[in-house]
Amino acid sequence: xxxxxxxxxxxxxxxxxxIIPAGLKKKLxxxxxxxxxxxxxxxxxxxIYTKQEWxxxxxxxxxxxxxxxxxxxxxxxxxxxxTELSLDAAGRVNLPQLLLDxxxxxxxxxxxxxxxKIEVWDKAAHRAMIxxxxxxxxxxxxEVMGDKRKxxxx
Numbered sequence: 001x002x003x004x005x006x007x008x009x010x011x012x013x014x015x016x017x018x019i020i021p022a023g024l025k026k027k028l029x030x031x032x033x034x035x036x037x038x039x040x041x042x043x044x045x046x047x048i049y050t051k052q053e054w055x056x057x058x059x060x061x062x063x064x065x066x067x068x069x070x071x072x073x074x075x076x077x078x079x080x081x082x083t084e085l086s087l088d089a090a091g092r093v094n095l096p097q098l099l100l101d102x103x104x105x106x107x108x109x110x111x112x113x114x115x116x117k118i119e120v121w122d123k124a125a126h127r128a129m130i131x132x133x134x135x136x137x138x139x140x141x142x143e144v145m146g147d148k149r150k151x152x153x154x
Contacts, residue, residue: 002027004113009123012107016100017092024111024118025091032087038099038120039082046095046103046120048085053116095120 008021025031030050037054041047049057061078064071081102085093095105108123121129134140 003115004028004118006113008111010109010111012095012100012105012109013092016095016097017088018095018109019090019092020087021111022091024113027113035087036085036093037082038085038093038095039078040080040099040102041119044103044125045122046099046105048111048118048120049116051084054082 004024004027006023008024010018010021012018020028020031028036028050030052034051037049037051039047039049039054057078061075064075066072066075081096081099083096083099085095087093100106103120103122104125105120105122110121110123110126112119112121112126
């Protein structure tokens with residue numbers, strides 16, 4: 001899989017189905033055969049993974065000591081609601097109502113590609129998040145990336 005880029009606005013039909021935009025679907029060739037996995041995000045949004053990326057997450061989780069209560073709790077909350085998605089003949093996926101309720105998604109969503117996953121936001125919540133951009137994004141970039149890539153620039 002190549003890295004995922006782009007933002008896409010979509011509408012859900014009255015059954016909670018969403019068409020995967022053609023530009024995004026081209027970047028997910030394995031989605032037709034393997035499906036996708038959707039899960040809760042760390043905040044009020046959803047995350048779609050390819051099956052391969054989801055399995056990497058599960059591999060990471062399987063390495064945690066499951067005799068430690070904080071690890072068990074993290075695994076429980078991270079995997080809560082995870083659902084496999086299959087594309088139908090029209091290229092649609094049916095998003096689970098439980099997850100839509102969690103993220104406050106009604107009928108319009110924004111799909112934001114984040115390297116190896118796709119965030120699914122309610123359109124209004126996405127706008128609010130984008131409008132809350134840090135005043136000094138350059139300072140945030142320096143704090144997050146400054147020591148990580150000495151000699152490299154983005």
